[in-house]
Amino acid sequence: MKLKEAKMTALELKETVSKYMIDTYERFDFIAETAKDMYLYDENGTGYLDFYAGIAVNSAGSCNEKVVAAIKEQAEDIIHTFNYPYTIPQARLAKLICETIGMDKIFFQSTGTEANEAMIKMARKYGIEKYGPEHYHIVTARMGFHGRTYGALSATGQPDNACQTGLKPMLPGFSYADYNNLSSFQNACNDNTIAIMIEPLQGEGGVHPATKKFMQGLRKFCDEKGMLLLLDEVQTGWCRTGEVMGFMHYGIKPDIISMAKAMGGGMPIAAICATDEVARAFSLGSHGTTYGGNPVCCAASYAQIRELLDRDLAKNAKIIGAYFMEQLTKLPKVKEVRGMGLLVGVEFDGVNAAAVKHACLDRKLLITAIGSSIIRMIPPLIATKEDCDKAVEIIEEAVCEVVKL
Ligand SMILES: Cc1ncc(COP(=O)(O)O)c(C=O)c1O
Numbered sequence: 001m002k003l004k005e006a007k008m009t010a011l012e013l014k015e016t017v018s019k020y021m022i023d024t025y026e027r028f029d030f031i032a033e034t035a036k037d038m039y040l041y042d043e044n045g046t047g048y049l050d051f052y053a054g055i056a057v058n059s060a061g062s063c064n065e066k067v068v069a070a071i072k073e074q075a076e077d078i079i080h081t082f083n084y085p086y087t088i089p090q091a092r093l094a095k096l097i098c099e100t101i102g103m104d105k106i107f108f109q110s111t112g113t114e115a116n117e118a119m120i121k122m123a124r125k126y127g128i129e130k131y132g133p134e135h136y137h138i139v140t141a142r143m144g145f146h147g148r149t150y151g152a153l154s155a156t157g158q159p160d161n162a163c164q165t166g167l168k169p170m171l172p173g174f175s176y177a178d179y180n181n182l183s184s185f186q187n188a189c190n191d192n193t194i195a196i197m198i199e200p201l202q203g204e205g206g207v208h209p210a211t212k213k214f215m216q217g218l219r220k221f222c223d224e225k226g227m228l229l230l231l232d233e234v235q236t237g238w239c240r241t242g243e244v245m246g247f248m249h250y251g252i253k254p255d256i257i258s259m260a261k262a263m264g265g266g267m268p269i270a271a272i273c274a275t276d277e278v279a280r281a282f283s284l285g286s287h288g289t290t291y292g293g294n295p296v297c298c299a300a301s302y303a304q305i306r307e308l309l310d311r312d313l314a315k316n317a318k319i320i321g322a323y324f325m326e327q328l329t330k331l332p333k334v335k336e337v338r339g340m341g342l343l344v345g346v347e348f349d350g351v352n353a354a355a356v357k358h359a360c361l362d363r364k365l366l367i368t369a370i371g372s373s374i375i376r377m378i379p380p381l382i383a384t385k386e387d388c389d390k391a392v393e394i395i396e397e398a399v400c401e402v403v404k405l
């Protein structure tokens with residue numbers, strides 16, 4: 001909806017938000033009215049180059065035509081039903097996803113954190129049923145991020161982060177180990193450990209890709225111990241890293257994988273996929289959801305995934321991401337440029353990342369800041385070299401302004 005149609009001024013809208021909404025977000029001082037492909041437009045029609053993409057969601061471009069058409073078409077038939085009748089959008093999406101990523105079974109959810117809840121529940125139930133009631137311990141990575149519901153939050157190895165402040169105690173049964181450090185994970189496991197759960201690249205934790213040695217080492221260790229490898233691909237999934245799924249870089253497969261964000265093209269849909277053996281832990285009544293697998297979300301997701309695959313946006317992410325990273329290394333005050341595909345972080349030496357983010361915002365570029373010194377760019381995967389050049393130019397100006405070069 002546009003401001004004019006809402007019959008409000010920008011000031012009235014902001015006052016309404018501040019009066020009625022429980023606001024846990026830092027607000028940017030503009031109203032997002034429309035979006036198309038690489039751009040978000042404000043109430044005055046000013047375009048913002050969107051290297052945020054709704055937090056890695058709008059991967060086939062904002063308001064992708066095929067996704068919009070699929071939503072409209074499905075909404076005419078059934079917007080929502082319960083999960084007892086069969087629906088066509090669910091069935092064809094299930095087949096597309098399982099066959100594309102080589103997993104046996106899928107369960108639909110609505111958000112990333114919910115998918116991780118399902119993944120944790122399935123792993124625990126598998127462990128308890130196979131090995132006994134104490135076998136529910138899961139080891140996750142320090143500085144990981146898995147979501148904000150209690151299970152996913154407890155799996156998040158950031159006890160001092162605002163996301164856990166004032167919310168203790170966390171759920172029992174989790175230990176944390178150092179990312180990219182196999183022996184740290186091995187040492188954190190005990191006789192009751194049933195799974196290791198990690199992201200193939202830590203996004204919220206500062207853009208740290210996993211090494212091949214680490215991922216392959218974890219897979220081997222899990223196999224030797226009869227434990228499960230759980231991958232959280234909520235942010236890395238669906239072409240973001242230059243492969244369809246992050247795990248495909250490593251020549252391994254997870255026992256359960258969670259996904260969300262890019263798979264819905266902006267509609268709230270998430271899922272876990274599991275091997276046949278592990279999926280059997282869930283049976284009648286063990287898990288459920290009102291909205292997971294909603295027909296409109298499934299139709300949108302099918303259109304979005306087809307777009308990502310048919311246009312080979314994983315390849316674009318790989319090529320453009322490599323180019324982007326190379327250009328970013330030329331920025332002043334850079335300590336390190338990290339990433340995979342179009343999930344890219346720049347760590348600065350003595351430059352305040354939040355100030356850079358705001359200076360970029362002033363110049364109509366949307367990026368995110370992590371901690372005190374890292375900026376993260378997660379643009380739509382349709383980004384071109386020209387889009388990246390423009391972003392680099394703006395970031396350079398922003399850094400120069402912040403450090404007064
Ligand atoms: C790796 C990872 N897992 C889980 C989540 C939580 O997803 P959601 O915000 O959809 O609950 C996020 C969100 O950023 C994420 O990056």
